[in-house]
Amino acid sequence: MTDLSDIRREYTKGGLRRAELPAEPMALFEKWMEQAKEAELSDPTAMCVATVDENGQPFQRIVLLKRFDERGFVFFTNLGSRKAQQLAQNAHVSLLFPWHPLERQVAVTGIAEQLSNAEVLKYFVTRPKESQIAAWVSNQSSKLSARQVLEAKFMEMKQKFAKGEVPLPSFWGGYLVKPDSIEFWQGGEHRLHDRFLYSRQGQGWEISRLAP
Incomplete structure (x- = not known):
């Protein structure tokens, strides 16, 4: 077994104090x-999105956050993907933003709700054309015999849509993660990190300091 126990560093970029916290967590997240x-x-x-399958097996992957507001966090994906299939069975989800150079993390728990076609289309038309075409090409999470199959399909679809707009695939969509809790972690010297947890209470939020 490779021993990594001697790899460590101090966190020195500053702390986080209760008096600095706004009443609403999305203000601090912004x-x-x-x-x-x-x-x-x-x-x-970039955020880590964690879902759970029907057997309770967790899965994680990196997804890009595309929008956020007071309602929550939005990302887009293929609706046939493993994450989408798991969310259809269990909408509970966890997000993690790992901002290591700033010695910060933000961890979110909540419920993922599928976006309407109108909301998805509004974002889809802003994507580069190559990215729009790629959405048609990949049957996300399915098995591939070779990369050449994917590249050939991309070239085929690129020629198909060469002279016109790329329509929104029926199998491509997005999710709004409505948070139940948001934890802000700021690294501190001597491992005395600052952690504050916002927990939803009715229409407001309860703020708790957590031990590091």
Whole structure:
């Protein structure tokens, strides 16, 4: 077994105090997201999405956050994908934003609701044409005999839609994750990290400090 126990570092970028917290968690999330963008992090919108299958087996994957507001967090995907199939059976989901260079994490739990076709189309038309075509090509999570099959299908669809708009595939959609809890983690010296948990209580939020 490879021993990694000697790999460690101190977290020194500053703490997070209760007096600094807004009443609504999305206000703090917006502030942290803007700071992640300003710091020019690689993929600041990348988040780990965790779902569970019918046997209770968790699965995780990286997905890009495309929109957020006071309702929650939005991402898009193939509706035939493994994540979509699992969400159809169990809509409970967990998100994690790992902003390591800022010594921050944001962890979310909530319920994923499928977006309407109108909401999906509104985003789909803003994608680069190649990305629109790729949505038609990939039967996400299915088995492939070779990469060449995927590339050949892409070229076929590229020629098909060469002279016109790419229509929205019926099997492509999105989800709004409505949060039940949002935890903000800020690294601290000597492993004395700051953790604050927003838990939904009716129409408002309860804020708790958690031990590191």
